Amino acid sequence: AQSVTQLDSHVSVSEGTPVLLRCNYSSSYSPSLFWYVQHPNKGLQLLLKYTSAATLVKGINGFEAEFKKSETSFHLTKPSAHMSDAAEYFCVVSDPPYDKVIFGPGTSLSVIP
């Protein structure tokens, strides 16, 4: 069965410091993995996705994530946080055979000036 865990419900970083948002998944197959960001009063936006190509995936706004099968992880990172990065982040896992997606519980990122 599919499942996804986001280990931190809230992360707070100072502007200009690195961001790490953790995601672990459970899947019976080779999953597709996504990170979405949700800003208040805006629709969710795709940051990046992994669909069995390169394990290091680069996304928009300087974010990237690395697929580690041995650790069943897909952590999201950014070298330097910006105030505009403050938002809710969702890790999403999907198994192609089932064509379903499961959203993680979300991580709220705060950026301190």
Add this chain to the structure above:
Amino acid sequence: GAVVSQHPSWVICKSGTSVKIECRSLDFQATTMFWYRQFPKQSLMLMATSNEGSKATYEQGVEKDKFLINHASLTLSTLTVTSAHPEDSSFYICSALLGGRALSTDTQYFGPGTRLTVL
């Protein structure tokens, strides 16, 4: 491109009334749209898959007679919450896939959501 809108953005209604929420793909055609529900401080739960020209597919535990979905055109899906009750209060979000692609591998384009409050 790939913009999805929802209307209304928020609605307050009395218990027992019905509320319709519209989801539109503004600059692309979407044969498949999805409806999610998001409780405060929680994640998104897929409610149903809306297929243009056919019946919606509901997730387990979602009452199809309670949450009526109609996908009458390639750019419009509607969710009607019938006989709404306070426990139906939530944030409802729709999404759309470009063309007829697969949910599991392709990007969903999300609407901004509709906040429903039932008094």
